[in-house]
Amino acid sequence: MTPSGSKRSKPFGPLWPLSVVDYTLTNALGRGLAASRHGFLSHRSGLKPCDFEGVHFVTAIGRVDGIEQHRLPEPFKAYDGRNNRLAHLGLLQDGFIGRVNGLRESLGAQRIGVILGTSTSGILETERAYTMRDPTSGALPPHFHYRETQNTFATADFIRRILQLEGPALTVSTACSSSAKVFVTAARWLKAHLCDAVVVGGVDSLCLTTLFGFHSLDLLSEKPSKPCAIDRTGISIAEAAGFAIVTPFDPKVSPLCIMGAGESSDAHHMSSPHPEGVGAAMAITGCLKTANLAPEQVDFILLHGTATRTNDIAEDRAICQVLGEGLPAASIKGHIGHTLGAAGMMNALTACIALEGGFTPGTLHTEIIDPSIRSNVALTPNIHKPCRTILSNAFGFGGSNACLLLGLHRDA
Amino acid sequence: MRLDLGEVMHVFYWDSIVTPEIYIIGIGLKGPGLPNWPTAQATLIHGGFESLRETPPGVASLLPPTERRRATRVTRLALDVAQEAIGNHDPSSIAALFTSSGGEVGIVHEIFNTLAGPDRRLSPTAFHNSVHNAAAGYWSIASGSRMPSDSLCAYDDSFGSGLLEGLLRLQEPNDRILLVAYDVPAPYPISAHRSMTSAFAVSLLLSRDPKDQAMASINWSYRPDSARVLGLNDPGLEALRSTNPAARALPLLEVIANQVVQTLFVGVGMQGSLCLEVRPCY
Numbered sequence: 254m255t256p257s258g259s260k261r262s263k264p265f266g267p268l269w270p271l272s273v274v275d276y277t278l279t280n281a282l283g284r285g286l287a288a289s290r291h292g293f294l295s296h297r298s299g300l301k302p303c304d305f306e307g308v309h310f311v312t313a314i315g316r317v318d319g320i321e322q323h324r325l326p327e328p329f330k331a332y333d334g335r336n337n338r339l340a341h342l343g344l345l346q347d348g349f350i351g352r353v354n355g356l357r358e359s360l361g362a363q364r365i366g367v368i369l370g371t372s373t374s375g376i377l378e379t380e381r382a383y384t385m386r387d388p389t390s391g392a393l394p395p396h397f398h399y400r401e402t403q404n405t406f407a408t409a410d411f412i413r414r415i416l417q418l419e420g421p422a423l424t425v426s427t428a429c430s431s432s433a434k435v436f437v438t439a440a441r442w443l444k445a446h447l448c449d450a451v452v453v454g455g456v457d458s459l460c461l462t463t464l465f466g467f468h469s470l471d472l473l474s475e476k477p478s479k480p481c482a483i484d485r486t487g488i489s490i491a492e493a494a495g496f497a498i499v500t501p502f503d504p505k506v507s508p509l510c511i512m513g514a515g516e517s518s519d520a521h522h523m524s525s526p527h528p529e530g531v532g533a534a535m536a537i538t539g540c541l542k543t544a545n546l547a548p549e550q551v552d553f554i555l556l557h558g559t560a561t562r563t564n565d566i567a568e569d570r571a572i573c574q575v576l577g578e579g580l581p582a583a584s585i586k587g588h589i590g591h592t593l594g595a596a597g598m599m600n601a602l603t604a605c606i607a608l609e610g611g612f613t614p615g616t617l618h619t620e621i622i623d624p625s626i627r628s629n630v631a632l633t634p635n636i637h638k639p640c641r642t643i644l645s646n647a648f649g650f651g652g653s654n655a656c657l658l659l660g661l662h663r664d665a
Numbered sequence: 666m667r668l669d670l671g672e673v674m675h676v677f678y679w680d681s682i683v684t685p686e687i688y689i690i691g692i693g694l695k696g697p698g699l700p701n702w703p704t705a706q707a708t709l710i711h712g713g714f715e716s717l718r719e720t721p722p723g724v725a726s727l728l729p730p731t732e733r734r735r736a737t738r739v740t741r742l743a744l745d746v747a748q749e750a751i752g753n754h755d756p757s758s759i760a761a762l763f764t765s766s767g768g769e770v771g772i773v774h775e776i777f778n779t780l781a782g783p784d785r786r787l788s789p790t791a792f793h794n795s796v797h798n799a800a801a802g803y804w805s806i807a808s809g810s811r812m813p814s815d816s817l818c819a820y821d822d823s824f825g826s827g828l829l830e831g832l833l834r835l836q837e838p839n840d841r842i843l844l845v846a847y848d849v850p851a852p853y854p855i856s857a858h859r860s861m862t863s864a865f866a867v868s869l870l871l872s873r874d875p876k877d878q879a880m881a882s883i884n885w886s887y888r889p890d891s892a893r894v895l896g897l898n899d900p901g902l903e904a905l906r907s908t909n910p911a912a913r914a915l916p917l918l919e920v921i922a923n924q925v926v927q928t929l930f931v932g933v934g935m936q937g938s939l940c941l942e943v944r945p946c947y
Contacts, residue, residue, distance in 0.1 A: 307785070363889035372796060376773065379855070383781040392854050399858035405768060405797050405818035410935065419889060422934040423826050424818040426768070426797035434815060441833040445684075447887050461780045462773075466792030516813035518805035523735075524793040532811055650793055651802020653814065 268440040269543050270502040270660075273509040274450070277347040278602045279339070280493035280589040281315030285346035290606050292588055293614040294634055300477035300489050300590050308464055313477040315491025315590030316459060317342065329415065334375040334402040335458040335492075337411045343456065343494025344415065352498065353416050356450050366420035366448040368439055369409035370432025370455040372594030372649075374424075375402035377460035408456050420448040426594065428649030429557070430516075431455065432495070433597025433657055437514045439499050450500045455598025458492040463593060470524060478560035478591070480584035481569075481630045482619040485560045491590025495598035497605075504662040509605050512546065512642065512658040515539025519652025525563050526648055530571030533646070536654040537575045540644065544658040548576045551658070552640035553613050554628065555600040557648045558584020559591050562623075568646065569626045576644075578627040581635075587617030597647035597655060604643040604659040611639035684886065687835050688879035688946065689921065691870030693749030693845075695742055696720055696905065696912070697863040701749055709915075709922035716901030720849075720864040727807035735790050736803050737772050739765075742866045743800035743847040744807055750868035751843060756808035759870075760834060761801060761843040764817040764827030766910040767859065768797040770851035800847065823848070824913040825931035825939050828869070832885055832939075835873040844869045846911040862904050865912040879946040881921045885939055892930035892938040917941060 277285060281299025282292035292299065300313045323338045344350055356365060382397040401407050409424040421442065425434045432455025439451035467473050467488055474487035502510055516539065519532035526533065541548065554576075557568055572580065585603055592599050607613050615633040622630050642660040692702040698718030699705045708714050723741030725733050727748050736744070743763065751759070772795045779787055793799070798816035805814060819826035824846040831844040847866035851859055872879065897903040897915055905912045913931060920927045924945035931939045 307780075309785075376777075379773075379777055380780050383777040386781070386854060392857060397858060399855060400820065403855075404766065404820055404859075406766070406820040406823075406935070410820065413936075419936060421826075421829075421887070421889070421937050422819065423830075425815060426818055427801065427814075427816050428796045428798055438815070438830065441830070445833050445887075447833075461785065462776055462787075462792070462795065465780065465785055465787045466776075466789075466795070469787045469789040469792055518801070518811050518814050520805040520809050520811050522806070523732075523799070523802050524789070535811060649798070650796050651798045651816075652805055653798055653802065653816075655813075 268444050269513045270510040271440055271443065271499045272502050272507045273511060273605060274498045274500055274507045275349060275352045276497040276602050276605055277343065277349040278493065278495035278599060279317055279343040279346055280592060280599060281317060281491050282589055284342060286606060290610055294612060296615055296617055296634055298477055298588050298617050305459055305464060307461055310468055311475045312473045313489040314459060315489060317492050329411065331398040331401040332411045334378040336375040336408050336456055339458045339492060339494045340408050340412055340456045341415065343496060349496060353452060356498065357417065360449045362417060362419040364420055364449040365418045366442050366451040367409055367413040367418055367422040368425060368435040368451055368453050369412060370425050370435045370594050370597060371408055371457050372426060372428050372431055373457055373460055373463055374405045375407050376462055377458060378402040380461050412454060416452065427653040428651060429593050429596050430647040430649040430653040430655040431594040431597060433601065433647035433655035434516065436499065436511050436657055437516060443501050450498055452496060452498055454496040455595035456494040457592055457594035459490065464490055472561050474560065477618050478586050479618040480556065480558035480560040480586050480616050481565050481622050481626050483621045483623045485562065487561055488559050489586065489590040491592045493589060493592035493595040493599050495595060495602045497602065508662045509608060510660055510662055512660045513540050513544025515543065515656045517654045521652050524650055526567040528567055530567040532652055532654045533568055533571035533648055534574045536656040537571060537644065540656040540658050546642065546658065550642060551576055551580065551644050552642045554580060554582035554644045555604055555646065556582050556584040557646040558586050560586055565623065566625060569628050573627045579629045581613065581631055582628045583614050583616045583631045585614055587619065600645040600647060601657055601659060604645045608640055608643060608659060608661045612636040613638065613640060685873060687832060687883050688872045688877055689869055689881045689883065690872045690877045690879045691750040691752050692880065693746035693868035695723065695746055696865045705918065706922040709919045712899060714899050714901045716862065716904060725807065728803060732803060732806055737769055737794050737799065739769050739771060739847060739849050740800045740803050742849065742864060743845050744804055746866040746868035747804055747843060747845045750870045754870065757810045758812065759810065759841050759843050760812040760839050761804055761814040761845065762817065762827055762831050763801045763814065763845045764823045765847050766818060766820055766823045767848050767851055769795050769799050770849060770855065774852045774855060819934045821910050822932040822935050823910045825933040828931060829887060829933050829939055831871050835871055840872060840874050842871045844871060846914060848909050848911040861908045863909065865905060865909045867911055867914045882944045882946055884942040887933065887937060887939060889937045891932060891936060894930050894932055917943065
C-alpha cells in the first residue's frame with residue numbers, strides 16, 4: 254500500500270515463542286550442565302553448613318566452589334569481585350563462550366544483546382570496602398571500583414565486554430524474579446529487531462546483606478531447606494550463574510523454546526506474597542494465554558518453592574486456582590538453595606535440562622508434604638514420564654511475579 | 666571491508682525500523698528547586714534554574730500511612746513523580762517501569778555501615794527497602810496496580826534504556842506505560858566514587874492512543890552506536906544532566922517544554938542510542 258522506503262508503522266507480532274539455542278548453569282551442585290543434571294537425577298544437594306566469612310549464626314548455604322581462586326583476565330581487573338568472577342566461571346562452562354563467538358561471527362557483535370538479572374550485583378565488594386575505610390578520612394580503599402562492582406549494571410557490562418558484544422545491554426533487578434523477567438525483555442528486543450540474538454543471564458552471589466537480611470526476617474533455615482514439607486524451616490541462601498542464548502523461534506535450530514510468559518505485581522506487601530496468591534495466579538494465567546495452552550497441557554511445574562510457609566502456601570493456592578489440584582511439581586531449592594536474583598534462571602534452565610533429559614527432578618530433603626498443599630509435589634526424580642511443557646515460577650520482594658512456560662517443539 | 670559492512674547494516678536498520686508514533690500524555694518531575702513539572706517547564710522555557718536549591722522531599726501521599734513511614738526518601742521521590750505523571754488516569758491498568766542507576770543508595774549505605782560494625786544485625790525493613798525494585802513494589806501497593814512492573818539499570822544510561830523499554834512495551838495489551846527514572850546522591854564515602862550534584866526524578870506517561878490528550882509525540886529508532894548527545898546551555902542544568910542519570914531526560918524535557926520540533930539522541934545501555942523525533946501536540 255505504501256511505497257517502499259517511506260515511513261509506515263511496523264506492527265509488532267506476538268512475542269512468543271523464542272528458541273533457546275544454548276544454555277549453561279553453575280550452582281552449588283557444580284559447574285556446567287552435567288553437574289546439575291547429575292545432581293537432579295541422583296537427588297543430591299549442594300547445600301552445606303554456612304562457612305561464609307563474617308556469619309555467626311547457623312544456616313545452610315549453597316556456595317559455588319572455586320570463586321576465591323578464580324581470576325578474571327587482566328583487562329578486567331577493575332571488575333574483580335565475587336559476582337563477576339561467578340559470572341565468568343559460569344560463562345566458561347559447556348563451550349558457551351565458543352557458541353557466542355560463533356554467533357558474533359555470523360550475526361555481528363551489534364546484533365547480539367545482553368540482559369542480566371541480578372538482585373545484589375557486586376555489593377559484597379562494597380561490604381568489604383566499608384570494613385577497610387581510612388580511619389581519618391573515612392574513605393574507601395583505593396582498589397574499590399563502584400561502577401565495575403557495586404552498581405546494578407556492573408555484571409551486565411562485564412558480560413558484554415568479555416563476550417565482545419555490542420548490542421544493547423541492560424540489567425533487570427526485581428529481587429528474586431529478576432532473571433525470569435530477562436526472557437520477556439529479550440522477547441521484546443527480538444520482536445522489535447533491536448537484535449537477532451540475546452544472551453540472557455542470572456547471576457547472584459553470596460554476600461552479608463542477603464544472609465543477614467533474610468536472617469533479620471527470620472526466614473533462614475538452620476538445616477538445608479525442605480520445600481513444601483510439613484516441618485519446613487525456611488530458606489537456604491545460595492549463589493549461581495546461568496546463561497542462555499535466545500533467538501526468534503526456529504525449530505530447526507533447537508527443539509527447546511520459551512512458549513510464553515506472564516508477569517504481575519501483588520500490590521500487597523514488600524516482603525511477603527499475597528496470601529491467596531492473587532498476583533502469582535495472574536502471572537500463571539498470563540503465561541498460559543501467551544503460550545496459547547490449556548491448563549491441562551502443562552506437564553510439570555518448577556516451583557519458586559523457597560521453603561517458607563508463606564511462599565509455599567501462596568504459590569500452591571495460585572497454581573490450584575489456575576491449573577487445578579494434583580499437578581506434578583517440584584522445587585530445586587533443596588538441591589541448590591535459593592539463588593535470589595538467579596533463581597528465575599536456575600528454574601528456567603532446570604526446565605531445559607528436564608525437557609531435554611526426559612526426566613523431572615524431585616523435591617530434596619522433604620519427607621512429608623504439608624497437607625494443605627494440593628499440588629502433587631514430587632519427592633523423588635522421575636525418569637519415566639518425560640515432559641513436553643514445564644511451568645517455571647519466580648516470585649520476589651515487592652510482590653514481583655514472573656512465570657515462564659518452556660517446551661519441546663513437537664516436530665523435534 | 667568490515668567497516669563497509671557495518672556502514673551498510675547501519676543504514677539498513679536506520680531506514681527500515683520505523684516504529685509507531687507514541688505520545689507523552691503526562692509528566693511528573695522533582696529536582697533542585699523544582700517541586701513539579703509546571704515549575705520545571707517554566708524554568709526550561711524562561712531560565713532561572715537555581716542549581717544550589719534542594720530537591721523538595723517526596724511525600725508519597727498515595728501510600729497508606731504505615732507504608733509511607735517505612736518507604737525511603739528515594740522511593741517517596743519516585744512515587745511522587747509517578748503520581749504527578751499519572752494525573753487522573755487509572756494507575757491500576759497501567760504497567761510501570763522504574764529505572765535508576767543507584768537505586769536505594771541511602772539504605773544500602775546504612776546496611777554497609779551496620780555490617781562493618783560490631784553488631785551486624787539488620788533491620789528487616791531496611792533489608793526489604795534495599796532492593797532495586799523497592800520503588801516499584803511500593804508503587805504497586807500505593808496504586809493498587811497488579812500490572813507487571815520492571816526495575817532496570819544501565820548505569821549512566823538508565824533513563825534512555827528505561828525509555829526504550831517503555832516504547833517497546835507500548836503494544837498489545839499496553840495502551841499506556843508509566844516510566845519513572847530517579848537517582849539521588851549517595852552518602853559519603855560512596856559519593857567519592859559516584860558524585861551527583863542533586864536528587865532528580867522524572868516520570869513520563871506514554872501512550873500509543875492518538876485520542877489521548879498529549880503534550881508531545883515521538884517517533885523513535887534505536888541505533889547500536891553511541892550518538893553525540895548535546896548538553897544543555899544552562900551550566901547548572903548541564904551539571905545536573907551530566908551527573909544524575911535520571912536527569913539525562915532534561916534535553917527531551919526542554920524540547921517538550923518549548924514546544925519545538927526537534928530530533929535528539931539519548932544514550933542507551935552505555936553503547937547504543939535512541940533517536941527521538943519530538944513534535945509538540947497542540
